[in-house]
Amino acid sequence: MKFGICINEGPYTHQASDTAYQFTKAALEKGHEIFRVFFYHDGVNNGTRLTTPPQDERHIVNRWTELAEKHSLDLVVCVAAAQRRGIVDADEQKRQGKDANNLAPGFRISGLGQLIEAGIQSDRLVVFGD
Numbered sequence: 001m002k003f004g005i006c007i008n009e010g011p012y013t014h015q016a017s018d019t020a021y022q023f024t025k026a027a028l029e030k031g032h033e034i035f036r037v038f039f040y041h042d043g044v045n046n047g048t049r050l051t052t053p054p055q056d057e058r059h060i061v062n063r064w065t066e067l068a069e070k071h072s073l074d075l076v077v078c079v080a081a082a083q084r085r086g087i088v089d090a091d092e093q094k095r096q097g098k099d100a101n102n103l104a105p106g107f108r109i110s111g112l113g114q115l116i117e118a119g120i121q122s123d124r125l126v127v128f129g130d
Contacts, residue, residue, distance in 0.1 A: 004118030007043035009129030011060035016129030049104035068106035
């Protein structure tokens with residue numbers, strides 16, 4: 001089965017990100033395909049490379065980066081939601097005149113069309129968080 005995943009909650013404020021990660025990992029281990037993981041609303045906070053949890057805690061952003069690298073996942077952060085929350089890639093940094101960027105490795109910024117496409121191309125679109 002081909003899944004699209006949508007995550008609407010931040011990495012340390014709600015269980016949604018952890019649950020989505022575990023679901024995605026388990027689906028891949030069972031041989032399913034993940035068409036795309038789309039981060040929306042506060043879920044875009046899963047894509048900032050500036051997250052620095054204590055050493056004895058899980059590092060959710062790094063987990064997503066590592067899973068994406070291992071399985072060639074398409075991790076997409078909603079551009080409008082990201083901009084509202086101060087998350088920019090190198091292109092947006094330049095375009096917006098910012099002095100830095102903070103998008104984590106393995107993630108990319110794009111629009112809502114990527115979520116719509118995931119819903120169309122996948123057998124199931126699974127949403128985590130409100």
